[in-house]
Amino acid sequence: MSKLLGSLKEAIEKTGLKDGMTISFHHHMRNGDYVLNMVLAQAAEMGIKNLTVNASSIFDIHEPIIGHIESGVVTGLECNYMGGKVGKAISRGILEKPVIFRSHGGRAGDMENGSSKIDIAFIAAPCADNMGNCSGKYGPSACGSLGYAFSDAMHADKVVVLTDNLVPYPLKDTSIAEGYIDYVVEVEQIGDPTKIVSGTTKITRDPVGLRIAGLAAQVVKNSGYLKDGFSFQTGAGGASLAVAKYVEEMMEKDHIKGSFCMGGITGYLVDMANKGYFETILDVQCFDLKAIESIRENPKHQEISAMRYASPAAKSAAVDSLDVVILGATQVDTDFNVNVHTDSNGYIMGGSGGHCDTAAGAKLAIVVAPLIRARLPLIVDQVLCKSTPGSTVDVIVTQRGIAVNPAQKELREKLEKAGLPVKDIKELKKIAEEIAGVPKAVERGDRVVAKVLYRDGTLLDTIKNTI
Amino acid sequence: MKILKNAVAGTLESSDLFIQIEPDDKELILEIDSVVANQYMDSIRAAVLDTLKEFEVSTGKVFIKDKGALDCVIRARMETALKRGGVEQP
Numbered sequence: 001m002s003k004l005l006g007s008l009k010e011a012i013e014k015t016g017l018k019d020g021m022t023i024s025f026h027h028h029m030r031n032g033d034y035v036l037n038m039v040l041a042q043a044a045e046m047g048i049k050n051l052t053v054n055a056s057s058i059f060d061i062h063e064p065i066i067g068h069i070e071s072g073v074v075t076g077l078e079c080n081y082m083g084g085k086v087g088k089a090i091s092r093g094i095l096e097k098p099v100i101f102r103s104h105g106g107r108a109g110d111m112e113n114g115s116s117k118i119d120i121a122f123i124a125a126p127c128a129d130n131m132g133n134c135s136g137k138y139g140p141s142a143c144g145s146l147g148y149a150f151s152d153a154m155h156a157d158k159v160v161v162l163t164d165n166l167v168p169y170p171l172k173d174t175s176i177a178e179g180y181i182d183y184v185v186e187v188e189q190i191g192d193p194t195k196i197v198s199g200t201t202k203i204t205r206d207p208v209g210l211r212i213a214g215l216a217a218q219v220v221k222n223s224g225y226l227k228d229g230f231s232f233q234t235g236a237g238g239a240s241l242a243v244a245k246y247v248e249e250m251m252e253k254d255h256i257k258g259s260f261c262m263g264g265i266t267g268y269l270v271d272m273a274n275k276g277y278f279e280t281i282l283d284v285q286c287f288d289l290k291a292i293e294s295i296r297e298n299p300k301h302q303e304i305s306a307m308r309y310a311s312p313a314a315k316s317a318a319v320d321s322l323d324v325v326i327l328g329a330t331q332v333d334t335d336f337n338v339n340v341h342t343d344s345n346g347y348i349m350g351g352s353g354g355h356c357d358t359a360a361g362a363k364l365a366i367v368v369a370p371l372i373r374a375r376l377p378l379i380v381d382q383v384l385c386k387s388t389p390g391s392t393v394d395v396i397v398t399q400r401g402i403a404v405n406p407a408q409k410e411l412r413e414k415l416e417k418a419g420l421p422v423k424d425i426k427e428l429k430k431i432a433e434e435i436a437g438v439p440k441a442v443e444r445g446d447r448v449v450a451k452v453l454y455r456d457g458t459l460l461d462t463i464k465n466t467i
Numbered sequence: 468m469k470i471l472k473n474a475v476a477g478t479l480e481s482s483d484l485f486i487q488i489e490p491d492d493k494e495l496i497l498e499i500d501s502v503v504a505n506q507y508m509d510s511i512r513a514a515v516l517d518t519l520k521e522f523e524v525s526t527g528k529v530f531i532k533d534k535g536a537l538d539c540v541i542r543a544r545m546e547t548a549l550k551r552g553g554v555e556q557p
Contacts, residue, residue: 344503344506345505373481373482373535374481374482374502374503374534374535375482375503375506375507375535375536375537376503376506376535435537436507436537437507437510437538439503439506439507440505440506440507440509442505442506443505
């Protein structure tokens with residue numbers, strides 16, 4: 001018995017893909033992914049219509065999906081993140097059925113509890129054997145962790161592995177095991193390696209970004225969580241990484257040994273772990289080449305699934321043990337709700353990813369963002385989309401001051417006592433408006449183009465069409 | 468006062484604006500393209516017209532690509548463009 005088939009077309013036929021089904025994809029190939037486009041083009045050629053695409057993320061490289069929506073091949077879309085190109089088309093209303101946005105943890109949880117049903121999952125595998133054992137760690141398209149693909153493999157009715165690096169059975173270091181895999185297809189390339197990860201992720205040199213990062217690090221220090229056993233998650237953005245740098249300096253100075261760092265992993269976090277600041281790295285997705293090399297070679301560096309990362313349906317998830325998370329925002333409102341789904345004009349250009357999962361799980365959720373970006377104030381009366389509920393956000397750090405959620409009285413006292421520039425969130429809003437002027441409210445249509453589900457599957461907000 | 472020659476000021480960087488001005492004897496033509504048009508078009512237009520008035524310029528062509536510049540930046544870039552275009556401060 002071999003699961004190896006001669007072509008993607010044959011695999012699609014064997015899986016029994018037909019009109020109206022839901023197919024799924026994971027996004028570790030990021031903006032270099034060829035697999036989603038390849039599968040949709042093949043399905044379109046075979047005359048299949050009315051598909052729902054559930055992809056952990058949609059990037060700009062997936063722009064051809066717009067054509068498939070227009071031709072009726074794709075009539076439903078579910079994802080945790082959507083880049084600006086497809087986001088713009090969706091915002092203008094090309095898809096009749098609202099897009100379903102979930103979080104990384106919510107997507108895994110909804111597959112686990114059965115509320116999100118996947119008929120056929122397609123897994124882009126940087127290496128695989130003929131029985132479907134696969135991993136992201138090896139091969140010309142190596143992406144490191146395959147974290148988000150685990151739920152798809154475990155819960156879809158049929159699972160197809162696509163690889164451009166077929167190795168003899170058995171693959172010596174397997175992430176997703178053969179028991180979940182129905183078919184294997186060898187293709188020329190699953191992605192463009194130059195776009196899968198960035199070569200290196202760099203710390204910002206922007207003085208505003210550094211000021212924000214410095215203040216955020218002071219918040220971490222004075223919160224009381226920066227002690228032995230400290231666990232930490234931060235993004236790959238320049239300012240988030242700068243927070244890691246300042247936190248590292250504090251850990252060095254006070255001889256603090258942390259327990260784990262998590263998330264999308266960058267070379268910077270790998271270096272921190274290697275220097276002994278963290279016992280282990282929990283990696284659901286690699287952001288750069290150094291992280292990929294590390295997950296392949298460093299026993300301290302573990303691959304984790306989206307379930308283990310953040311699923312609310314699991315008996316526990318790593319986010320529940322997280323001390324501090326550093327998050328971004330396009331908008332924050334005076335109730336501390338955060339928008340990471342749309343820009344200030346209401347166009348979709350992002351998504352929760354793990355934002356609301358980590359905010360809910362972490363003991364201290366810090367949002368870092370400039371008070372004004374291209375004239376637009378960060379803080380508004382009401383966010384255009386509620387991506388993360390304000391009740392789970394503890395601190396907003398801007399270059400002009402720090403706002404603490406009123407529910408966190410003790411924390412506010414600690415930060416004030418440390419001499420940090422703590423201000424009321426409404427005061428921060430006023431400072432920005434005095435500099436930039438009060439922005440006119442953006443008008444939007446009355447059609448719902450996307451529904452944002454919270455990590456537990458409940459409706460958090462809707463996104464209306466742009467006009 | 469009149470704009471005597473073509474001139475530019477500013478950049479296309481975020482939070483800045485790029486201004487091109489040209490002479491015109493008869494009318495004032497003002498074209499503004501802004502990334503924050505929805506939120507701030509009225510105040511951008513007001514800042515530009517204000518600066519023109521300050522320099523007593525009533526005719527000419529002004530083309531603006533705004534990347535989210537603050538009011539003070541718009542006025543400073545306008546002033547520079549006008550001076551480069553041969554307009555003297557009254």
